Amino acid sequence: MMWSFFVSFAWLVLGYLAGSFPTAYLIALRLRGIDIRTYGSGNVGATNLGRLMGKKWAFLVAIVDMLKGGVAVLMIRLFGASDVTVAMAAFAAVMGHNYPIWLDFKGGKGVSTTYGTLFFVAPPGSMIAVPLGGLVWLIILKIGGYVSLASILSLFGLAFILPLCGVPAPFALSAFGLAVLSTWRHRANVKRLLSGRESRARSK
Template sequence: MLSFLYSFIALLYGYALGSIPSGYIFTKHFTGQDIRTIGSGNIGATNALRTGNKVVAILTLLGDSLKGVLVILSLKILSFSQEALLLAGAAAVLGHIFPVWLNFKGGKGVATTFGVILVTSWPLGLLILGTWTFTAVIWRYSSLAAIVASASAPIWSLLFLDTSIAIWATFLALLVLFKHTDNINRLLAGKEPKIGASKPKSKMDKS
């Protein structure tokens, strides 16, 4: 019963912290704009960059990542079980993607997922970061790098960690892949913009 209670607390805590909309807060504070009315309407760092303010984009990226870091780190300090940590981490990513404060319309979860994984298992975090960097440098698609890095997490987990981490990483990867459906369709159609390319005049899909 006590174990269930701790897991439930971890779940609620993870979701609450993960649902803090960093991109919305920083965009509103520094530019006075509602990020949901800019570009794709997404609250993540990619769309925050479309405000024309690089500081906002950087702070959004850091804020989204730190949400994941703080969720896991604080519960580790309080000696929560690994099961509770994994639940809290997954809840943090869900909170970022479906924040209650913004009618459950949030970001794609990449930065928060990385923050959660990095503190849960720093070797796995570094492997994922390396995978993202390699993919981004070779093919120059940010979305493809995110997709490949997320999909690699369960594989790295099976190779170097344990089954429970692999199952957890698979769930996180599926969330990220689900939120990148539009990007996948554009990649297959050859219409996805590359890193550094000027954005098209028409309104872009969420990224």
């Protein structure tokens, strides 16, 4: 019993540490000599790095942020961890991105990492559901023009899409929790949306 608890806890720590890899921070610091936390929104994520270095770098950061949590979750699943442990490790990976120990627990908003971790939690269902969630994100972005709104709504949508694709309940619950977490991390954006002051995504 104790050994099982220790192993499960170790998987959660691994998920957190994998998610805490500060991709945008390191790229901005190494290539521009800038602490991304002092630029733009101060967010350590793809969107803010895109403001500093352009869409290509934002895309690269988004991909790495997806993979860092996703690969960790895939490895944990391949080692035979239970659904509950894998779901908790997915949540821990996003917590690592949002609250990285290396950056005084001040990280990003976790959207890319959420998509990356959930993609691998329960193949093949999750591998179908996550792209559908990404499609929801794209549609909302095209209609409204707000990255923050598209991110929040698509994550809640994904929490409902997962069980429709046959993904077990622990992962849907984890997805819903991550959607709530993302909403909290976007709380400043939500306030600006409600007051009409949120900036729209630039088309170029």
